[in-house]
Amino acid sequence: MLTATLVATLAATAGCGDAGDLASAGPTPTATSPARLWPDLTPASTPAWNYDDGESELMRGITAPGNDVRKVDPVDVVRAEIRQDPGSYTGAKAPYRETARRMAECGEGAGHGECPVLKAYYRDLTGDGHEDLALGFRLLPGDQTAVRVYTFxxxxxVQVMSNDDAVSSVELAGRSVIIHAPSDIASYEYRFQWTWDPQQRVMLLTHDEMIRIGHGDHPATPPAPAPASPSASAR
Structure with a gap:
């Protein structure tokens, strides 16, 4: 037999209607497994494009006390790359001769005046407990940016990541460098994620995608992409 208190409680609860109850979200699409196409197709044995990943390069002549990367001058690092890659910077047909010429404007250091070397950033991207160097510099003439990562x-x-592209923005997240690049499709951009691989001991291109950046009825308009260079990452 119900007590008066329990009857009153049930009545109060019934008067609240359906508040707090679970509501249906509608029909759920039927899950389908991937359908493999052309099962007899012979797998490719070589990559389609060169993504400039999987390689490291020793920067000759660059040292620092105690292997402290903060004691390395970013301008000296870029000058070392220019010396080691004359075909890109100083040769007769070098596409970035203007970058090499502008290095003379770096007397006040990276990030000042007409110096093509941008402000340096420091983060432990390799997971060894020591800071690494994330460096960018303008590739001139043109509107591209070289993004590099160095570790001792x-x-x-040693240079463990290298990417040249028309860059909208760059982020550091965990062990990754994320590069946003403009697309020629309105309201979209490319996003490349380079992540440290402890086995290969380099940063590999682990994600390459096109993402929407527009919002509502007023989509963002990305800047026009710069002409691709021979060393730019293929898309």
Missing amino acids: EEGRL
Whole structure:
């Protein structure tokens, strides 16, 4: 037999209607497994494009006390790359001769005046407990940016990531460098994620995608992409 208190409680609850109850979200699409196409197709044995990943490069002549990357001058690092890659910077047909010429404007250091070297950033991207160097510099003439990552290995400065592209923005997240690049499709951009691989001991291109950046009825308009360079990452 119900007590008067319990009857009153049930009545009060019934008067609240359906508040707090679960509501249906509508029909759920039927899950389908991937359908494999052309099962007899012979797998490719070589990559379609060169993404400039999977390689490291020793920056000759660059050292620092205690392997402290903050004691390395970013301008000296870019000058070392220019010396080691004359075909891109100083040769007769070098596409970025203007970058090499503008290095003379770096007397006040990276990020000042007409110096093509941008402000340096420091983050432990390799997971060894020591800061690494994230560096960018303008590729001139044109509207592209070189993005590099360097770490010390056995007292030597090593470039472990290299990407040249028309860059909208760059982010550091965990062990990754995320590069946003403009697309020629309105309201979309490319996003490339480079992540440290401890086995290969380089940063690999782990994600390459096109994402929507427009919002509502007023989509963002990305800047026009710069002409592709021979060393730009293929898309």
